[in-house]
Amino acid sequence: MFDVIIRQASLRFGSHCVFKDLNLTLKGGQWTCLLGGSGVGKTSLLRLIAGLPAGKTTGEVVCQDGFSVHHRIAWMAQQDLLLPWFSVLENITLGQRLRRNLTDVFTRRPLLSAEVQERAMSILAKVGLSEKAQVLPQHLSGGQRQRVALARTLMENRPLVLMDKRY
Numbered sequence: 295m296f297d298v299i300i301r302q303a304s305l306r307f308g309s310h311c312v313f314k315d316l317n318l319t320l321k322g323g324q325w326t327c328l329l330g331g332s333g334v335g336k337t338s339l340l341r342l343i344a345g346l347p348a349g350k351t352t353g354e355v356v357c358q359d360g361f362s363v364h365h366r367i368a369w370m371a372q373q374d375l376l377l378p379w380f381s382v383l384e385n386i387t388l389g390q391r392l393r394r395n396l397t398d399v400f401t402r403r404p405l406l407s408a409e410v411q412e413r414a415m416s417i418l419a420k421v422g423l424s425e426k427a428q429v430l431p432q433h434l435s436g437g438q439r440q441r442v443a444l445a446r447t448l449m450e451n452r453p454l455v456l457m458d459k460r461y
């Protein structure tokens with residue numbers, strides 16, 4: 295567990311200053327919720343932490359243990375970004391399948407190791423969607439889609455999870 299420290303961060307789009315002189319410590323081992331009206335800069339701050347800034351930024355993001363924050367982040371976007379032609383199970387294991395680059399020779403669909411499949415099913419159970427593993431996203435409610443997106447994020451097994459929410 296490690297704290298994430300944001301020092302003297304600022305963000306501007308042209309002449310519009312979204313925030314400046316922002317100092318914030320996100321404590322390790324707990325959830326931190328950023329609340330604020332639409333347009334105050336919640337998504338922008340998450341992007342800054344993830345190293346994906348839009349606009350002109352200053353400041354730094356460091357981990358208190360001295361290691362870089364890069365490669366330690368799992369990201370959950372505002373939209374669920376599920377791929378409509380993949381089942382729930384295929385969607386939540388997308389990262390693993392892309393990185394392993396294994397393809398079934400007959401169907402050309404990406405393959406899964408038994409270990410990854412087992413972990414995926416265990417995370418699906420935690421978000422209450424075991425029954426939906428083979429279902430396409432079009433058959434899910436908005437809330438269920440969000441839970442699939444959460445399962446996909448948790449599959450990455452990273453120490454820092456950034457979750458962007460619309461409301």
Ligand SMILES: Nc1ncnc2c1ncn2[C@@H]1O[C@H](COP(=O)(O)OP(=O)(O)O)[C@@H](O)[C@H]1O
Pocket residue numbers: 307312330331332333334335336337338339348349
């Ligand atoms: N790509 C962009 N170009 C210009 N302005 C932007 C861009 N992205 C965000 N902004 C502005 O930055 C501010 C913060 O946006 P955002 O971080 O998306 O807010 P929130 O997530 O809190 O709703 C808003 O005023 C928005 O208009």
Ligand SMILES: [Mg+2]
Pocket residue numbers: 336337338372458459460
């Ligand atoms: Mg936002």
